[in-house]
Amino acid sequence: MGPTLAIRVYKFGGTSVRDAIRVMGVVQLIAQARQPLIIVTSAPAGITDLLQGITDHATAQSAVTNLADRFLALVSEVVAPSHQRQLSALVGRQLEKVRAPESDADRAKLMSLGESLMAPILAASLQHRGIRAVALDARELICTDGAYLGGRVVFDVTTKRIQAAVERALAHHGVMVVGGFIAGNAAGETTTLGRNGSDYTASIVGAAVEADEVWIWTDVDGIYTADPRHHAAATLIPEISFRESAEAAYFGAKVVHPFTMWPLLDSQTSLRIKNTLRPDQPGTLICHEPERRGSQLIVSTVDPVVVVTVGGYGLVGVPGVAAKVFGSIAAAGVNVLMISQSSSEHNISFVVHERESESAVSAVNMDLAGWISDEHRVDRISVIKDAAIVTVVGEDMRGRVGIAGQIFSALGEVGVNVMVIAQGSSEYSISIVVKSADVRLATDAILNAKGTGS
Numbered sequence: 400m401g402p403t404l405a406i407r408v409y410k411f412g413g414t415s416v417r418d419a420i421r422v423m424g425v426v427q428l429i430a431q432a433r434q435p436l437i438i439v440t441s442a443p444a445g446i447t448d449l450l451q452g453i454t455d456h457a458t459a460q461s462a463v464t465n466l467a468d469r470f471l472a473l474v475s476e477v478v479a480p481s482h483q484r485q486l487s488a489l490v491g492r493q494l495e496k497v498r499a500p501e502s503d504a505d506r507a508k509l510m511s512l513g514e515s516l517m518a519p520i521l522a523a524s525l526q527h528r529g530i531r532a533v534a535l536d537a538r539e540l541i542c543t544d545g546a547y548l549g550g551r552v553v554f555d556v557t558t559k560r561i562q563a564a565v566e567r568a569l570a571h572h573g574v575m576v577v578g579g580f581i582a583g584n585a586a587g588e589t590t591t592l593g594r595n596g597s598d599y600t601a602s603i604v605g606a607a608v609e610a611d612e613v614w615i616w617t618d619v620d621g622i623y624t625a626d627p628r629h630h631a632a633a634t635l636i637p638e639i640s641f642r643e644s645a646e647a648a649y650f651g652a653k654v655v656h657p658f659t660m661w662p663l664l665d666s667q668t669s670l671r672i673k674n675t676l677r678p679d680q681p682g683t684l685i686c687h688e689p690e691r692r693g694s695q696l697i698v699s700t701v702d703p704v705v706v707v708t709v710g711g712y713g714l715v716g717v718p719g720v721a722a723k724v725f726g727s728i729a730a731a732g733v734n735v736l737m738i739s740q741s742s743s744e745h746n747i748s749f750v751v752h753e754r755e756s757e758s759a760v761s762a763v764n765m766d767l768a769g770w771i772s773d774e775h776r777v778d779r780i781s782v783i784k785d786a787a788i789v790t791v792v793g794e795d796m797r798g799r800v801g802i803a804g805q806i807f808s809a810l811g812e813v814g815v816n817v818m819v820i821a822q823g824s825s826e827y828s829i830s831i832v833v834k835s836a837d838v839r840l841a842t843d844a845i846l847n848a849k850g851t852g853s
């Protein structure tokens with residue numbers, strides 16, 4: 400499929416399709432858009448949470464009532480009367496299957512219901528508006544292996560399937576609607592891309608069809624230097640590189656899912672963040688070579704986290720200590736967010752999500768027990784709770800002398816204590832750990848620091 404088709408992908412998040420009024424707004428946006436267009440839709444806001452909350456018979460019962468109310472209301476308001484009976488029957492059939500899940504395979508099927516109902520409803524509402532639209536089944540497009548929930552995408556299969564399906568659909572339709580977040584495995588079972596995975600669907604589809612742009616329609620104007628709801632000094636970033644936005648997203652700038660950038664790294668496709676409620680705003684363009692990036696630093700946070708430190712004089716000069724510590728964490732299935740060891744080698748600190756900290760600490764305690772009791776190589780494993788990672792990201796930081804100094808002086812001036820520091824040699828970001836209670840103060844101090852460009 401050549402780029403001459405210039406397909407564009409629009410992805411609408413849950414808040415953009417939360418109710419009939421929002422869906423009609425989305426239909427309006429699509430009606431004005433260039434075709435061919437692929438729409439990736441999330442479930443209406445709150446639906447996936449509701450599905451995830453089903454753990455027993457009682458929660459399943461009340462969820463079915465809730466889901467039926469919301470989807471039937473949508474059908475009655477956004478779809479042509481002649482189509483309503485068919486779609487209401489689809490809602491009924493799908494909801495009949497809702498019960499407490501017993502396996503991850505069941506869970507994936509259950510969690511996919513929101514998107515798998517929303518895609519045909521949105522397609523029907525576009526048809527009602529006179530647009531030649533068709534819903535495609537995401538399970539037949541996006542192929543994953545591994546876990547049922549958050550499986551790995553098998554890109555070669557996925558790309559071929561998407562290209563073939565889109566080519567077929569384009570013969571008769573200008574707009575194709577795909578449910579985000581849902582996928583299927585080689586055995587034809589339903590899987591998911593993990594919570595908030597619809598953005599990822601959009602970029603997978605965009606890369607497969609060599610779209611010129613993938614637009615992520617959401618409820619904010621774009622990527623800011625920090626969360627604008629909490630920081631008056633935060634400013635909108637008009638253009639940003641893939642690498643930088645991936646790094647910022649990973650560290651908690653929650654505008655797009657961190658995986659979204661991956662499929663586009665080797666493509667000509669760029670990504671644009673747009674606000675459904677303020678479509679005339681330019682948003683943020685994520686591309687390979689931003690022309691108007693400026694030098695503002697982005698401050699994002701991960702909170703709450705726990706710092707675990709393994710310390711002892713016996714660690715100095717002993718090869719294999721890091722391998723032992725991180726091997727033990729990996730075996731416990733815990734994800735390490737940040738690592739720091741100074742060259743004195745007396746301590747290795749690592750940072751994990753608070754929810755995983757108990758598993759991490761008991762794993763190292765168990766695996767290092769011999770080193771603690773017999774050889775006295777390790778004399779403490781200490782834990783700092785109620786901590787937060789503050790990451791400062793900026794492409795422009797690379798090779799810019801004095802940035803770290805400005806960041807740390809700013810923190811010093813407002814009395815924020817820095818507990819751990821890490822900077823990768825890519826120099827795209829510096830991560831520091833502070834007390835949770837200091838996060839807002841630290842972020843404001845960095846945003847307002849002289850030389851950080853805001």
Ligand code: ASP
Nearest residue numbers: 441447580594595596597
């Ligand atoms: N509906 C799914 C979720 O809430 C996927 C998404 O919204 O991106 O996780």
Ligand code: MG
Nearest residue numbers: 412413441595
């Ligand atoms: Mg969502």
